[in-house]
Amino acid sequence: MTVSPEAILVMAFGGAAASYGLGLVSAKARDVFAVVLTAVLLCLVALLYGRPAERVYCSDFLGLTLVLRTDALAWFFAISVSLVGWLSTVFSLSYVRAKGQVNFYYFALLLVNAAMLGIVFSGDLLSFYIFWETMSWAAYLLISYNRGRALSAGLKYIVMSIVGSCAMLVGLVSLYAGYNTLVISELAARIASGSTGPLLPVVTAFGVGFGIKSAIVPLHTWLPDAHSEAPSPFSAVLSGTLIKMGVYGFVLVMYAVVGVKLLLGLGAGWLRFHSVLCWVGAITMLVPTFIAVLQDDAKRLLAWSSIGQMGYIVLGIGIATSLGLGGALFHMFNHAVFKGLLFLAVGAVEYRTGGVRDLNELGGLIKRMPVTFACALVGGLGLIGVPLSSGFVSKWLIYKTLIAEGHPFLALAALVGTWGAVLYVYKLLHNIFLGQLPEKYRGVESAPVSMQFPLVVGALVTLLCGVLPGIPLRAVGAVVGSLGLEPARVTLAGFGPEVGPLNLVNICAAGIVAALLIVALLRGAATSRRVPQQDSYAAGAYVPVERYHYTVRFYDPLERAAGVYLRDRVDEFYSWLAGRATRVFDVLRRIYSGDVRDYVAYIVCLLAVLIVVQMVWWIW
Numbered sequence: 232m233t234v235s236p237e238a239i240l241v242m243a244f245g246g247a248a249a250s251y252g253l254g255l256v257s258a259k260a261r262d263v264f265a266v267v268l269t270a271v272l273l274c275l276v277a278l279l280y281g282r283p284a285e286r287v288y289c290s291d292f293l294g295l296t297l298v299l300r301t302d303a304l305a306w307f308f309a310i311s312v313s314l315v316g317w318l319s320t321v322f323s324l325s326y327v328r329a330k331g332q333v334n335f336y337y338f339a340l341l342l343v344n345a346a347m348l349g350i351v352f353s354g355d356l357l358s359f360y361i362f363w364e365t366m367s368w369a370a371y372l373l374i375s376y377n378r379g380r381a382l383s384a385g386l387k388y389i390v391m392s393i394v395g396s397c398a399m400l401v402g403l404v405s406l407y408a409g410y411n412t413l414v415i416s417e418l419a420a421r422i423a424s425g426s427t428g429p430l431l432p433v434v435t436a437f438g439v440g441f442g443i444k445s446a447i448v449p450l451h452t453w454l455p456d457a458h459s460e461a462p463s464p465f466s467a468v469l470s471g472t473l474i475k476m477g478v479y480g481f482v483l484v485m486y487a488v489v490g491v492k493l494l495l496g497l498g499a500g501w502l503r504f505h506s507v508l509c510w511v512g513a514i515t516m517l518v519p520t521f522i523a524v525l526q527d528d529a530k531r532l533l534a535w536s537s538i539g540q541m542g543y544i545v546l547g548i549g550i551a552t553s554l555g556l557g558g559a560l561f562h563m564f565n566h567a568v569f570k571g572l573l574f575l576a577v578g579a580v581e582y583r584t585g586g587v588r589d590l591n592e593l594g595g596l597i598k599r600m601p602v603t604f605a606c607a608l609v610g611g612l613g614l615i616g617v618p619l620s621s622g623f624v625s626k627w628l629i630y631k632t633l634i635a636e637g638h639p640f641l642a643l644a645a646l647v648g649t650w651g652a653v654l655y656v657y658k659l660l661h662n663i664f665l666g667q668l669p670e671k672y673r674g675v676e677s678a679p680v681s682m683q684f685p686l687v688v689g690a691l692v693t694l695l696c697g698v699l700p701g702i703p704l705r706a707v708g709a710v711v712g713s714l715g716l717e718p719a720r721v722t723l724a725g726f727g728p729e730v731g732p733l734n735l736v737n738i739c740a741a742g743i744v745a746a747l748l749i750v751a752l753l754r755g756a757a758t759s760r761r762v763p764q765q766d767s768y769a770a771g772a773y774v775p776v777e778r779y780h781y782t783v784r785f786y787d788p789l790e791r792a793a794g795v796y797l798r799d800r801v802d803e804f805y806s807w808l809a810g811r812a813t814r815v816f817d818v819l820r821r822i823y824s825g826d827v828r829d830y831v832a833y834i835v836c837l838l839a840v841l842i843v844v845q846m847v848w849w850i851w
Contacts, residue, residue, distance in 0.1 A: 704719075
């Protein structure tokens with residue numbers, strides 16, 4: 232079967248428009264169409280594996296050539312976009328059914344996914360930029376979907392996106408002025424044979440645009456509000472794949488366009504571009520991670536977590552080695568799956584509890600939503616990087632790279648970031664699912680099948696890639712090899728002795744044996760007995776009925792000790808700057824009074840100033 236990126240993009244964009252028109256006729260037909268469309272796109276993208284191609288789809292667009300291409304890098308990101316997009320669409324069937332503007336929601340969701348596919352299939356930077364802008368504005372519509380506070384969150388996002396787009400445009404124009412082409416393959420060839428002088432400012436300009444979309448510190452401030460206010464299915468897309476478009480941009484420009492040899496020479500000493508990127512990644516790992524620990528809103532906690540996890544990916548990209556880049560790319564895919572899974576799990580809880588996301592108002596829902604808990608547990612373990620989850624392998628690669636390349640402080644930062652992840656994952660899972668079940672939630676039902684299905688699929692992918700990492704790592708190796716680095720040799724269950732022996736199948740078998748022994752010991756121990764829910768104690772004291780478990784406000788001591796330091800001072804600075812700018816603009820706005828006499832007076836004053844300047848000039 233012949234599959235082309237043109238056909239996929241026509242189907243994706245056309246399907247977004249068709250879903251809106253179909254919804255005007257039948258809501259059920261629209262829902263079925265959206266699910267089938269995203270499933271078909273996933274299958275078509277999967278069929279492109281191992282079929283690199285480059286085709287011109289417009290030979291003269293304002294004098295430029297527009298190209299679509301499929302290579303290992305494009306396919307790897309496209310499969311991530313398609314998978315998360317399909318799961319989020321299935322989850323949306325129940326989630327948005329009772330909300331307004333459902334046709335608009337599906338249109339915007341499918342449009343975002345189509346634009347992201349356009350970004351990764353673009354073979355020239357002009358097409359890349361057009362699809363990038365389409366994605367940004369469609370995402371703005373979905374972030375603002377719930378109105379109210381969502382409008383200000385959407386406005387913050389789009390303002391920062393415009394700043395990033397302007398920076399990217401500067402880089403794009405500079406490349407065209409210097410090399411007279413925007414086709415990626417031609418740019419790479421001409422840059423490789425030319426001077427490296429103007430590349431540092433160009434890569435920096437692109438880095439600002441990609442950094443904003445990736446939400447790395449200090450360009451992250453739009454993300455916590457956007458994740459909190461967006462519909463939960465789109466939060467999964469936003470965190471799972473949309474911010475990864477910034478990662479794709481970094482890899483594309485740094486490795487595919489500039490090339491790893493020239494990349495390592497950009498800048499000097501500690502100010503080399505890739506070194507600065509590594510330290511930015513380290514800061515991004517640490518500060519947002521511990522801010523996440525102090526959050527009581529479940530979605531806001533996951534939003535700050537996403538910023539922290541992006542630090543691992545940026546660090547792996549910046550280290551510029553085969554293992555580092557491979558670990559970053561694998562962690563990108565893993566994070567897309569397990570973070571999407573966690574956002575969907577929180578969305579299922581929000582759906583069944585009437586919109587509750589405050590962690591101090593929930594608890595005990597494992598009794599009512601066991602499937603949601605089990606899947607969220609798998610997602611949390613993947614985020615931490617526990618063995619047998621996919622996150623363990625990608626983090627292991629990054630740790631190994633940092634240690635092998637002699638970066639102890641960066642390795643320590645990565646390790647501390649993981650400790651922070653343990654704290655906030657514990658808080659998220661315990662405060663939602665464990666402890667006592669509040670009386671008001673005794674009637675809560677399990678999530679609908681349309682919500683449970685994406686959760687189960689996400690959990691299975693997380694476990695499969697953790698036990699048999701060789702399956703996705705072969706695709707990662709193809710990407711690394713295509714970018715000029717030597718890919719690591721992998722086996723189905725891990726790595727050989729060249730990288731360091733790691734066999735996840737053996738670890739899985741040992742884990743199963745250990746679990747069976749524990750079960751056997753528990754079976755042979757004293758017989759357990761059930762006690763009433765209220766028959767619980769903390770430090771020897773009876774726990775009141777209304778306080779569902781003793782871990783409510785568990786991190787208050789940490790907040791008292793470090794809360795003053797764990798503030799988003801970058802966002803505070805931006806807010807201060809925006810306030811001052813608003814005052815200046817308010818003063819300038821008074822100049823435009825609408826009175827013709829005022830404008831005549833302005834002209835007379837300007838002429839007088841010009842005359843005085845001319846007289847002074849002649850005297851000198």
